[in-house]
Amino acid sequence: MQFFGSKLTCIRGNHLVFADLDFCLGPGNSLMLVGHNGSGKTSLLRMMAGLTKISSGRLEWDDGSITEDPNRHRQRINYIGHLDAVKSALTVHENLSSWARLRGVTDKKVDQVLILFGLDGISDVPGRYLSAGQKHRLSLARLGISNATLWLLDEPTVALDRESIDALYRSIADHRASGGMIVVATNVDLDIAYCRKLDISKFTANFPNDQTWG
Numbered sequence: 001m002q003f004f005g006s007k008l009t010c011i012r013g014n015h016l017v018f019a020d021l022d023f024c025l026g027p028g029n030s031l032m033l034v035g036h037n038g039s040g041k042t043s044l045l046r047m048m049a050g051l052t053k054i055s056s057g058r059l060e061w062d063d064g065s066i067t068e069d070p071n072r073h074r075q076r077i078n079y080i081g082h083l084d085a086v087k088s089a090l091t092v093h094e095n096l097s098s099w100a101r102l103r104g105v106t107d108k109k110v111d112q113v114l115i116l117f118g119l120d121g122i123s124d125v126p127g128r129y130l131s132a133g134q135k136h137r138l139s140l141a142r143l144g145i146s147n148a149t150l151w152l153l154d155e156p157t158v159a160l161d162r163e164s165i166d167a168l169y170r171s172i173a174d175h176r177a178s179g180g181m182i183v184v185a186t187n188v189d190l191d192i193a194y195c196r197k198l199d200i201s202k203f204t205a206n207f208p209n210d211q212t213w214g
Helices: 041-049 070-076 092-103 107-116 132-145 162-177
Strands: 003-012 015-025 030-034 056-061 077-080 150-154 181-185 196-199
Touching: 003 041, 015 030, 015 041, 030 041, 041 077, 041 150, 041 181, 070 077, 077 132, 092 107, 092 132, 107 132, 107 162, 132 162, 162 181
Parallel strands: 030 181, 030 196, 077 150, 150 181
Antiparallel strands: 003 015, 003 056
16 A cells, blocks of 8 residues: 655645645655755645645545545544643543554553553553653554554654653554554654655745745
């Protein structure tokens, strides 16, 4: 199964962010979105997730556009954005278990993922008492209970310590080894082996600063 975009254009508030952008991902592939702030990394990631409208162009799987069957597309992706989506009244274990039930994953797998991301020692702590780094680790732990083919990660290493970053890298490597795909937007260099870079700035460099589109 492949996932690809062709001639993608993003217009935000009548401002042309990027245009004529192409990419293609196959099993085990990874793509790192880089570029200056405002170049459209998050916008492209949200397009891939089906959260932001495509101004023009196409985003497709081998069996059709993401808009033809939105539910099928949602089942194939795991999007981790800037918001951690941690419920403050639930404990760490309860938060992860509630996500797991939506994916049909057992509590045994939940316990394994808590250990992987160093959350087992705080599994009974309510979300409201977690630090920013702990909340982000809990959000990333969702990757370990997901059967989704495509992971979409926006600045995944923000607020993480070295051990948590290593856990993330292991999860990414395991996912790719099983045929999964990764797209990550970042402002820092990430140590992801054999990861292609897509510099979105190249698709914005020729636009006048004051150019608007109605």
